[in-house]
Amino acid sequence: MNSPHHRPSPLSPTGPDIRLVVTDMDGTLLDGDGRIPDGFWPLLNRMERRGIVFCPASGRQYATLREQFRRAAAGTVFIAENGTYVVQDGRELSSDVLDRGIVTDAVGTVRELSAQGVDTGTVVCGKRSAYVERTDAAFLAEVRTYYARLELVEDVTAVDDDLIKLAFYDFGRAEEGLAPALKPYGLTHQVVLSGEHWVDVMNPTANKGAAVRGLQRRLGITPDQTVVFGDYLNDLEMMDTATWSFAMANAHPEIKLRARHHSPAHTESGVVTALASLLGRD
Structure with missing residues (x-):
């Protein structure tokens, strides 16, 4: 799971103090058929019980993400359109409008x-x-x-x-x-x-990384308390926002170099595997 280019942060006996989990969708969380793996939903329930904020971060539209996560509880934050539109519980947190x-x-x-x-x-x-x-x-x-x-x-x-x-x-x-x-x-x-x-x-100020940093400031969450997953070049800046940054095995080479850790491919439920390890047991 760890990248050969980075030293992993130490785990406490109960795992790291995770407060925010952010994942890209296509090529990352979604499986080879473009579906959310069944094994993800129990992990989402565990995150909700622990008060961990979950946030899909995608080039996809907000309406699309909201439909995909209709099973998610209130409080889920959606970073849509590659960071240009951030919404929580139907309320806009930030946007970056083009001229x-x-x-x-x-x-x-x-x-x-x-x-x-x-x-x-x-x-x-x-x-x-x-x-x-x-x-x-x-x-x-x-x-x-x-x-x-x-x-x-x-x-x-x-x-x-x-x-x-x-x-x-x-x-x-x-x-x-x-x-x-x-x-x-x-x-x-x-x-x-x-x-x-x-x-x-x-806009030049818009990317997933900027959106994650804004969310961290709003919630009082540090990079050490943040997990991010990504696979493609629109995830590059996001890799710099978290101590627990994961590149998928299928990721673009630049993502693999930027991330601190590696996880299995999206076709092998890599996000589910890495998250289960980080969250440990309840």
């Missing part, structure tokens, strides 16, 4: 790529809903995995909502296709590979 200028400009760049034959699509993410103007079944099937609340519109740049993230899908490898085209926006904004096919554009 309309970057929305129009970046969407225009991707529209031009599409006109040149690149197979890509745009999701404009707002607090209330996500919005798309590409409507074919193949694209919508990919989008609906992450966005339970979705509206089809004629022009995604003209929607009436607070916009917090731009998510661009590449049916090829985003690292080779979309990412180079969007790289210039990295001079003023966050441009993040959030998966093999997805590139996200957000």
Whole structure:
């Protein structure tokens, strides 16, 4: 479970003093079929009994995360849209709204790529809903995995909502296709590979790590009392917020280097295994 690059923190006989558990979803908590493992729910019950705050942190939409964790008790915190929108019990804790200028400009760049034959699509993410103007079944099937609340519109740049993230899908490898085209926006904004096919554009202050640090300050929780799990580049900053930072066995190499500990792959219930070890017995 420990990374060869880091020394583990000492465990007390009853385990570490954990107060906050944060986990990415895709490639991390979710199994190979995109489901929450059955073994997670008893651990969530144990965390709730101990007063440990649980927090999914994902590029997914708040509405999607809330639906996935409808069995969770009150107090669960949701870090949605890669840290741009943080909600607890239906109440916004923080958000990072995009300027309309970057929305129009970046969407225009991707529209031009599409006109040149690149197979890509745009999701404009707002607090209330996500919005798309590409409507074919193949694209919508990919989008609906992450966005339970979705509206089809004629022009995604003209929607009436607070916009917090731009998510661009590449049916090829985003690292080779979309990412180079969007790289210039990295001079003023966050441009993040959030998966093999997805590139996200957000404000420069927005990332999962910043959201976790804000939550720690709000709750009076230290890095030594925090556990985080992640697998991809949009989890990098989050690895620095916790003494108990775990990279999945299937993680991107940069995540493995940044994390203090390693856990089994998401297809082997790695989060469940590591959490069970950390929590010990009641």
